[in-house]
Amino acid sequence: MNAPRSTSALLYLSGVTVSFDGFKALNNLSLLVEPGEMRAIIGPNGAGKTTMMDVITGKTRPDEGEVVFDGSADLTKLDEADIATLGIGRKFQKPTVFENHTVRDNLLLALAGIRSWYKLLGAAPTRAENDRLAGILSIIRMEEQQHMLGARLSHGQKQWLEIGMLLAQNPKLLLVDEPVAGMTDVETETTAQVLREVNKNHSVVVVEHDMSFVRALGVKVTVLHEGAMLAEGSLDQVSADPRVVEVYLGR
Amino acid sequence: MITRFLWNGMSRNLRLFVLLVLAIGIALPLLNQLMPRTSPFYVPAYVLQLVGKYLCYAALALAVDLVWGFCGILSLGHAAFFALGGYCMGMYLMRQIGTRGVYGNPVLPDFMVFLNYKELPWFWHGFDSFWFAAPMIVIVPSALALALGWFAFRSRVTGVYLSIITQAMTYALLLAFFRNDMGFGGNNGMTDFKDILGFSVQSDATRGVLCFASALALAIFLVISAAVVGSRFGKALTAVRDAESRMRFLGYRVEGYKLFVFVLSAAMAGIAGALYVPQVGIINPSEFAPGNSIEAVLWVAVGGRGTLIGPVVGAFIVNWAKTYLTGALPEVWLFALGALFILVTLFLPKGVVGLWGQIKARRAQPA
Ligand SMILES: Nc1ncnc2c1ncn2[C@@H]1O[C@H](COP(=O)(O)OP(=O)(O)O)[C@@H](O)[C@H]1O
Ligand SMILES: [Mg+2]
Numbered sequence: 231m232n233a234p235r236s237t238s239a240l241l242y243l244s245g246v247t248v249s250f251d252g253f254k255a256l257n258n259l260s261l262l263v264e265p266g267e268m269r270a271i272i273g274p275n276g277a278g279k280t281t282m283m284d285v286i287t288g289k290t291r292p293d294e295g296e297v298v299f300d301g302s303a304d305l306t307k308l309d310e311a312d313i314a315t316l317g318i319g320r321k322f323q324k325p326t327v328f329e330n331h332t333v334r335d336n337l338l339l340a341l342a343g344i345r346s347w348y349k350l351l352g353a354a355p356t357r358a359e360n361d362r363l364a365g366i367l368s369i370i371r372m373e374e375q376q377h378m379l380g381a382r383l384s385h386g387q388k389q390w391l392e393i394g395m396l397l398a399q400n401p402k403l404l405l406v407d408e409p410v411a412g413m414t415d416v417e418t419e420t421t422a423q424v425l426r427e428v429n430k431n432h433s434v435v436v437v438e439h440d441m442s443f444v445r446a447l448g449v450k451v452t453v454l455h456e457g458a459m460l461a462e463g464s465l466d467q468v469s470a471d472p473r474v475v476e477v478y479l480g481r
Numbered sequence: 482m483i484t485r486f487l488w489n490g491m492s493r494n495l496r497l498f499v500l501l502v503l504a505i506g507i508a509l510p511l512l513n514q515l516m517p518r519t520s521p522f523y524v525p526a527y528v529l530q531l532v533g534k535y536l537c538y539a540a541l542a543l544a545v546d547l548v549w550g551f552c553g554i555l556s557l558g559h560a561a562f563f564a565l566g567g568y569c570m571g572m573y574l575m576r577q578i579g580t581r582g583v584y585g586n587p588v589l590p591d592f593m594v595f596l597n598y599k600e601l602p603w604f605w606h607g608f609d610s611f612w613f614a615a616p617m618i619v620i621v622p623s624a625l626a627l628a629l630g631w632f633a634f635r636s637r638v639t640g641v642y643l644s645i646i647t648q649a650m651t652y653a654l655l656l657a658f659f660r661n662d663m664g665f666g667g668n669n670g671m672t673d674f675k676d677i678l679g680f681s682v683q684s685d686a687t688r689g690v691l692c693f694a695s696a697l698a699l700a701i702f703l704v705i706s707a708a709v710v711g712s713r714f715g716k717a718l719t720a721v722r723d724a725e726s727r728m729r730f731l732g733y734r735v736e737g738y739k740l741f742v743f744v745l746s747a748a749m750a751g752i753a754g755a756l757y758v759p760q761v762g763i764i765n766p767s768e769f770a771p772g773n774s775i776e777a778v779l780w781v782a783v784g785g786r787g788t789l790i791g792p793v794v795g796a797f798i799v800n801w802a803k804t805y806l807t808g809a810l811p812e813v814w815l816f817a818l819g820a821l822f823i824l825v826t827l828f829l830p831k832g833v834v835g836l837w838g839q840i841k842a843r844r845a846q847p848a
Contacts, residue, residue, distance in 0.1 A: 329723060339731060351712055351714045
């Protein structure tokens with residue numbers, strides 16, 4: 231299933247290998263994400279999912295292989311800040327919202343735009359900015375909580391706010407690592423809806439264990455095992471695959 | 482237009498508080514001037530002096546809170562900016578003495594004659610003019626804050642290391658100003674002031690005007706601070722305080738934010754120091770003592786860190802207690818200060834102003 235190199239792909243990984251002291255966390259991994267696509271990555275613990283995210287964001291350098299973003303940018307040559315500027319946003323597992331700021335102010339701080347102190351001194355949010363905020367608040371379903379302080383949010387709400395802050399930076403590709411860990415079933419369901427909404431204007435790669443969540447996303451699934459791709463297709467297709475069944479049930 | 486903008490940016494409580502500060506600054510001097518001495522409403526000159534002094538301390542506390550409460554920079558050297566502003570004013574006041582000094586030298590202040598200076602050191606030139614001294618009161622402390630902050634913030638010195646650097650700065654200045662050959666009067670400092678802008682510093686009317694000027698300065702600082710912390714800049718500032726690395730991650734260059742408030746705060750402290758000196762009639766190196774800066778931090782903690790009203794309230798409470806206790810039970814004061822610090826950290830993390838908020842919140846809850 232090795233995909234040929236294509237300039238039309240948004241994200242292109244080919245033959246990526248990462249070793250930690252001889253142990254191959256990623257082993258000749260290839261992956262192709264099309265513009266506008268949302269992809270779910272599943273796999274047992276230690277399969278290399280987070281390491282793959284680290285490689286894409288420049289946190290970890292691969293020993294071998296190609297990582298190409300947007301047809302031309304070689305991510306193996308860029309650092310984390312450059313990659314973020316190119317338009318890859320990453321949500322970490324642990325939410326870090328500003329606790330003493332309201333939901334709205336959290337988003338305003340994250341909004342792509344003015345960063346210099348002297349410009350912010352006199353600046354009021356522009357109409358365009360307010361429109362963007364309204365759009366994001368609606369996507370993450372937090373219009374009613376917009377004046378609530380970050381500290382008072384539930385775990386689930388913090389995760390959604392994080393996704394909103396990621397959106398505010400307007401990346402082309404969002405990487406989301408285990409968004410529903412520790413969420414209730416209802417929150418998990420809402421998160422799936424939020425990500426589907428996000429996917430209308432952004433490409434998304436989401437890593438998750440939770441099968442009901444992946445089912446709710448309803449997108450193409452890549453199964454990772456021991457640092458390599460084991461299977462790819464719809465959730466029904468991959469869960470019918472005997473090798474996938476063995477990996478998951480054989481644990 | 483801009484005043485209206487500033488005014489609208491303030492909360493109702495803060496507006497009332499600013500008006501209260503101005504009312505005190507106007508009422509006390511008027512009562513002193515207009516009431517007969519026998520009237521119960523007569524305000525003696527020493528009260529004007531005391532309140533004027535407290536108002537200057539309150540302005541210093543506000544300056545400390547601006548960097549500590551809103552940006553997380555625990556400066557333990559803010560008294561140095563206060564003292565530098567004070568020295569600039571002191572130099573102006575010294576040059577006003579003229580031939581009325583003990584040695585009657587029209588140019589050289591007494592301590593220079595005593596130390597056998599033949600001519601005025603270069604850095605004393607211009608200080609005979611108030612319009613030269615006034616900008617210096619702002620420029621000198623700001624320039625020091627800019628230099629220190631530039632190096633510290635760019636090298637990402639934070640937390641306790643930054644506090645130690647600021648403490649070292651004020652200690653270094655203390656030692657430097659103690660030296661006679663620095664040209665600032667050594668350990669005696671500067672005193673025996675006669676006039677300010679042609680008016681006797683001893684007269685009740687001048688004391689009244691200085692008290693009012695201190696209230697006005699504090700009121701203006703409150704309005705400026707409210708505008709700064711209430712702006713989008715202020716939101717970013719408190720975000721830097723709470724999660725600096727996250728802000729960097731979002732693409733903010735946090736050094737600029739820190740440097741701006743640090744310099745603004747130093748300028749405020751300098752002006753407060755300059756208003757303080759003619760009211761107490763002396764400036765000497767003890768103003769640089771490390772303990773002074775720490776006390777200013779304590780005023781903020783007592784009143785309420787991260788609020789604008791808190792530092793003013795804290796400065797008044799602690800200094801009133803200090804004036805009372807050092808008079809009544811001098812040996813108790815230091816212990817009282819220590820105990821206060823422990824009590825506040827343990828029981829009043831948000832200071833007196835925070836306590837008030839808690840009580841109000843409890844009242845508002847249905848029983
Ligand atoms: N910095 C590291 N040093 C050594 N081993 C690592 C490091 N990071 C990850 N690993 C190992 O690589 C494997 C894959 O880890 P990870 O990508 O976190 O898996 P997943 O996110 O799929 O659970 C694991 O066996 C893990 O122990
Ligand atoms: Mg992981």
